[in-house]
Amino acid sequence: MEFVDNVKICEPLGCSDHNQIHFIIKVKGERNRKIRYRKHFHKERYKDMREYLAKIDWNNTLKNKTATECWNILKSEIDCVVDKFVPLKKQGKRSKKKHLSKEAIRKIKYKQMVWKRYRHIGSEEDYSIYKEALNQATAEIRNSKRSYEQKLLLI
Template identity: 35%
Template structure:
């Protein structure tokens, strides 16, 4: 399989072998052509997820409408979710806290959508899933980030009509997860951003003042550092659970996320849903950005400014990461003071 990408393997969902065994058992019971057709259809879905089957539309629509929700058990909300999908015409739906267990993949069998899911391996709750409209080319990316069983995440690669690739991920981090799990999640996000355009959705259970990007713990500090280093923007500005913004939409390409709306919860879930649009290459909005004018920098002034700092005192104590963060903040402060910036923008392009 090209690029070594494997569809829904291991802890990414149900193993293909297990699927085939179960379907063969079903076929032996019924012995009818109906089961054979189902077997062929599911095999086709696996090939499509791996990039082996061409669909009617090889890329994204001009505007791809997405929907994210924390379900807190999807089993008793499938009918309501189906109605939401039909009414709003979503191209991709990301779900956290599916609460599905092994062998319950049929719960999310919504006509016209490919289901990719990762259930919690031990204990109750958790789990993530992606529903992708079957006219969109999607490739499961198991090579990104984290294959550990206790990290609940899924990543897929999709293409726009010009062949430009974007990575889309859904993540659930339980509030009971330890610091190590959080670091692995951050590592995965950084790996995705290094590969190009990345859109990340999920319930991270992080307590951050997003209006000022103020963290309330060491993991939150690490997460904010990741956002800054990867040039990510966090788009949700309204509370998604009580008065907290726990459910996040992140993207590292300016102008890619549009028309974001925080909606009422699905059923009895205690999290609000989030709807938004991804702008594809065919209808690109090139936003104004700031660019450093390196040839006009006052480097003598910058060196003098940095020389005034008592580095021994400022970097005394703390971990290597904390010292590095302090150095970056002081350096960036001097950079903003002595190196001018210019605005660089573009025009809307409709092809």
């Protein structure tokens, strides 16, 4: 077996006339970063929404309709109003906290896992384990933040 420019060439075994060639291909792809938007309900124009919905003649619109049809009409109108009067907001990306060390992140994940176990089972023993994990994670976060701030002071 020999390697030629990241290509592994295997010799035939025994009397077999089959040869094999193995390629090692390294590909670095581009990340598709598309901007995501979400509804920004804090900037919603409630007054305009009320006026728009008040202009609709609900008696004639929902007359002689079944409950399912009425619900579908109401839902589509509300969706239309929300699309019209609620502005979109660029969804920010969550950034990693720079002051957290790997050990702090590991302890935070452990604390979260123990909390889920406690919430599922609900025993006193699990709660005491969670409290210990919480104290350790808090102490590690505090130490990690302190060391990060000291490194910034030295720069």
